[in-house]
Amino acid sequence: MYELSEEDIEFIISEICSCDSVEESTKLYRNYEPILPDCKFIFASANGTTPGFAVNRSFSNGAVVHSLFNTPKVWVLDRETATEMKSGRSTFQIDYSISLDSQALSYLEPYLKGNLSRLPKDFVEVFRFISRDEVFVDPIPYTYENLHNLTDKGDKIYEKLKAYEVLRSLDVEALEKEETVQSTLSEAELNKKAQEHIARMHMKLCDEVFMKALTFRQQFVYCCLLKMVLIQFKQPKTSTYKKVIEFIEFCDMDIATLPAREIALAKRYFDLGTNLPFFGKIQKNKTDTLDVLDGMAWDLWHLRQMEESITVRPNSDARYFFPALLTFDKAFIDVLNAYPLKACAYVEGQNRPMPFYNGNWFELISDDENVQNELLSRFYSQESKSARNTRRDILDRNISGLVRQLESELITFMKKTPEHEIA
Numbered sequence: 001m002y003e004l005s006e007e008d009i010e011f012i013i014s015e016i017c018s019c020d021s022v023e024e025s026t027k028l029y030r031n032y033e034p035i036l037p038d039c040k041f042i043f044a045s046a047n048g049t050t051p052g053f054a055v056n057r058s059f060s061n062g063a064v065v066h067s068l069f070n071t072p073k074v075w076v077l078d079r080e081t082a083t084e085m086k087s088g089r090s091t092f093q094i095d096y097s098i099s100l101d102s103q104a105l106s107y108l109e110p111y112l113k114g115n116l117s118r119l120p121k122d123f124v125e126v127f128r129f130i131s132r133d134e135v136f137v138d139p140i141p142y143t144y145e146n147l148h149n150l151t152d153k154g155d156k157i158y159e160k161l162k163a164y165e166v167l168r169s170l171d172v173e174a175l176e177k178e179e180t181v182q183s184t185l186s187e188a189e190l191n192k193k194a195q196e197h198i199a200r201m202h203m204k205l206c207d208e209v210f211m212k213a214l215t216f217r218q219q220f221v222y223c224c225l226l227k228m229v230l231i232q233f234k235q236p237k238t239s240t241y242k243k244v245i246e247f248i249e250f251c252d253m254d255i256a257t258l259p260a261r262e263i264a265l266a267k268r269y270f271d272l273g274t275n276l277p278f279f280g281k282i283q284k285n286k287t288d289t290l291d292v293l294d295g296m297a298w299d300l301w302h303l304r305q306m307e308e309s310i311t312v313r314p315n316s317d318a319r320y321f322f323p324a325l326l327t328f329d330k331a332f333i334d335v336l337n338a339y340p341l342k343a344c345a346y347v348e349g350q351n352r353p354m355p356f357y358n359g360n361w362f363e364l365i366s367d368d369e370n371v372q373n374e375l376l377s378r379f380y381s382q383e384s385k386s387a388r389n390t391r392r393d394i395l396d397r398n399i400s401g402l403v404r405q406l407e408s409e410l411i412t413f414m415k416k417t418p419e420h421e422i423a
Helices: 006-017 022-032 079-086 102-112 121-131 140-145 154-168 172-178 187-206 208-234 240-253 260-275 289-309 330-338 361-365 369-380 382-416
Strands: 039-045 064-067 073-077 094-100 320-327 341-347 354-357
Touching (some): 006 022, 006 354, 022 073, 064 330, 073 079, 094 102, 094 140, 094 289, 102 121, 102 140, 102 154, 102 320, 121 172, 140 154, 140 187, 140 289, 154 187, 208 240, 208 260, 208 289, 208 382, 240 260, 240 361, 260 330, 260 354, 260 361, 289 320, 289 330, 289 382, 320 330, 369 382
Parallel strands (some): 094 320
Antiparallel strands (some): 039 341, 064 320
């Protein structure tokens, strides 16, 4: 039997995920299923599986729970599910978790520490949701983002994780009757759990393989943002199309990847400048630009982490795991809303998600069909893909050097810019 190459598998997955409907995708999957490895597909859909509480939800105070998809249900395809569906309904266990982004934990912390006695009405709604037995929240974005800060900010991190443990053990009766926040655990129990979090963080920090991967992924996004800002600052009057092409060329040559979400975000930024909320604090005359961009990179990394989380199953009995994010950050919410997934696929056992975003990516760059075909030929030919694969090995070894180069270029440019100029 002919064994599919990695390129063959990616092509077939792309064909299945690019169909106009889940019905077409299902039909095509059944045709290819005998020759595919153990692949899993998740589609945004009005019908199908409800992914627990990992679905989009808005609160009156502006907070949201946001999943990777913009539909209340998802349609899943895999060998076992497809076989079960042939004879009727498919029933299987799922798992999910809602991650608190760093800002969400900071917003909630004053109430969790008892500094503010009675909750505002709009916050009661959030706490009631979190206090439900079937809702599970995790602090992964905050803990990963702060691994490098353990030495300098250990006490602050400890207090935040202790506050998180209050959140996990809310006294539902006190919340309902008095609208106050308190834990059902004793102070000693809360301290013990916070110490366990810190111990796990230290273990992660000592794991060289994990830290190298984490640092690389965050720096990858940071490089993208640095390049976007450099292009916007240096060429404010250049057409959006030319800016986008320059950014794609950077992605192709320097980071050896064409990240669809980051390219789409770059296009919006080049269109709107600082009127795009996510880039609202990025100005030429600010001294904290690199720190702000670093924080923005962590935000986008959390999105990438959610995509990767789909490929793992913390509960081995669950057939699928669905992640979501709880955030109060309106600028980040705008990014979340702009780039939902149409589908995501992966090969079982490989932590390598293949996301497909809503809309036609080439139409985002240009409405001209000739231009779209030129982009396809230039950046997506087999030769281009092979060349990127070769360059990617170089990037793996030298991404820190690329970060320093881009930071130096941006700092030098900002020093030369008159203080009254802004992007």
